[in-house]
Amino acid sequence: MSHAGAAIARNKCRAERQSSLGASPWTEDLICTGTCDKRARSLYPKLTPHDIKFYLYQVLKALDYSHSQGLMHRDVKPHNVMIDHDKRExxxxxxxxxxxxxxxxxxxxxxxxxxxxxxxxLVDDTFYDYSLDIWSFGCMLAGMIFRKEPFFAGADNVDQLYKIAKVLGTDLLNDYLDAYDLELELEVEQRLGTLPRKQWSAFKNKDNAERCSPEALDLIDKMLRYDPAARVLPKEAMQDQYFEEVRKQDSGK
Structure with missing residues (x-):
């Protein structure tokens, strides 16, 4: 299947999943088009496991809404998530x-x-879609859960792909490339070599153990996948068991 043909199949699959889920209620003030000068900008070390769930659930709401309006953010990262910890905003x-x-x-x-x-x-797949935002969100989630920010810390784009492959392995990368008729440049292929996949539990340690619940690791796994079509949608993520407590509180408002 050609690159464009694979993109057609991927887009159709995603559209069907999105359609079956429907639109979600949205609090519009979660999206801010200005600079939003908030006091608490980087609170990672202070956040409890519940705080992480609460704030990230709100970000998923924003992504779900923007995607439902046809808009990809394309720069999801911690510095673009502003938190007012006192107001829980x-x-x-x-x-x-x-x-x-x-x-x-x-x-x-x-x-x-x-x-x-x-x-x-990183592999020049120009037919990407909304799922790009989910990867970025997944990187943010992994950084918070494992207390390792950034989680994939590449020195350049080639090294960034290498850092990803050191975790997800090269077998699944090759499966993704084959599925979408993509090829790596020779120097990139040589840089990566052959790498095994690591289990998410391998990143658990005494400093982050309280955050590394099975539900958290499972959600990370659903987001950080090579194949964009295999990544969870924002609304699906919001329904994940990881957010059960926050979801109940949110629905009770």
Missing amino acids: VRLIDWGLAEFYHPLTEYNVRVASRHYKGPEL
Whole structure:
């Protein structure tokens, strides 16, 4: 199957999943188009496991809404999530790289900050879609859960793909490349070599153990996948067991 043909199949599958889920209620003030000068900008060390769930659930709401409006953010990262810890408010900011999604349209791969770039950007898959935001969100989630920020800390784009492959392995990368008729440059292929996949539990240690619940690791796994079509949708993630407590509180408002 050609690259474009694979993109058609991927887009159709995603559209069917999105349609079956329907639109979600939305609190519009979660999206802020300005700079949103909030006091608490980087609270990772202070956040409890419940705080992480609460704030990330709100970010998923923002992504679900923007995607339902046809808009890809394309620069999801911690610095673009503004938190007012006292007011328990969240803003997803900096929509300067946002773009409306149109099926079978090629997009510039020079978007997103390096440590949050999806594999599709790193292998020049120009037919990417909303799932790029889910990869970036997954990187953010992994960084918070494992207390390792950024989680994939590449020195350049090739090294970034290498850092990803050191975790997800090269077998699944090759499966993704084959499925979408993509090829790596020879120097990149040689840099990666052959790498085994690691289990998410391998990143658990005494400093992050309280955050590394089976539900958290499972959600990370659903987001950080090479194949964009295999990644969970924002609404699916919001229904995940990891967010059960927060979801109940949210529905009770």
